[in-house]
Amino acid sequence: MIRPFGIQEFWFIILAVQWTIALSAAAFAGGAVGGLVVALARVSKYRLLCLPALGFIRxxxxxxxxxxLFLTYFGLQIIGFGVSPWVAAALALTVHAAAFLGEIWRGCIQAVPEGQSEASWALGLSYFDRMKSVILPQAARIALAPTVGFLVQLIKGTSLASIIxxxxxxxxxxxxxxATYSPLKVYGLVTIxxxxxxxxxxxxxRRMEGHYAALATR
Structure with missing residues (x-):
């Protein structure tokens, strides 16, 4: 039976926003950790680290x-690991985010002038101290805008989790x-x-891109 689109239907959609935000946050947090590992492996001089990271990204x-999403949800069930749609979606989106953030951050790390690395070596800094105190803080400024841009894409990408x-x-x-057969009202609300x-x-x-572009020209 078709029912009218009313306040209960409206709130059902509104309350679902929390799960979109939760899924986006979980995937972005996990992807950030994985992405940093992938990015550091990509800029490593050791092929044993660089090549697997490159394969993962590709x-x-x-x-x-x-x-x-399909392979994560159905594949894990086939091999005996029954997972909920929430776990499968979070896992698939986390790996997806790690691949993209890893490549974004790899480019940002390599965008830091080579002289910064050379100066840190001259000061006797270890690899860990060089990354923590010299390279990564500068790369983070460059990475802020594209990282936020990817977060936007990730939020929209969570809509695909509905398929599982x-x-x-x-x-x-x-x-x-x-339930209501009111596509204009329902999808109009979701679009908003x-x-x-x-x-x-x-x-x-965009503001961050403009801000750092202005700093770079000074």
């Missing part, structure tokens, strides 16, 4: 996120549309919500 950047049954914003919209989540971050990323 694999997960070169395959669709939707396929990664995780009830985030898009899945909640599908449920309400099937995604815009409110992503637009401020996009503006912030």
């Amino acid at each position: 694999l997960f950047q070169g395959t669709p996120l939707l396929m990664q 049954g995780f009830v985030e914003l898009m899945r909640a919209a599908q449920i309400m549309n099937n 919500i995604y815009f409110c989540l992503c637009w401020p971050l996009s503006v912030y990323a």
Whole structure:
């Protein structure tokens, strides 16, 4: 039976936003840790570290996120690891984020002038101290804008988790549309919500790009 789109349906969609935010936060946090490891491996002079990191990036950047979600959810179940849609979505998005953030941050680390590394070696700093105190703080400034830009893409990418049954914003919209048959109201509301989540971050990323571009010209 088709029911009208009312306040209960509205709040069902609004409350689903928390799961979109939670999934985005979990994937970004895990991806940041993995991405830093991947980035440091990519800039390493040791091929034993560099080549696996490069293969990891090419694999997960070169395959669709939707396929990664399918393989994580159904693949783990086939081999005997029954996981919930939440765990599968968080794991797939974390690995996806690690691959992209690793490559973003690799470029930012290599964008730090080579003279900074040479000066740190001349001061006798160890590799750990050189990265922690000299290279990574400068790379973080360069990386801020593209990292925020990727976060925007990650938030939108969480909508694909609906395909494995995780009830985030898009899945909640599908449920309400099937119940009310009011696609304009349902998906119009979801569009506005995604815009409110992503637009401020996009503006912030552009401002950071302009700010650091201005600093670079001084």
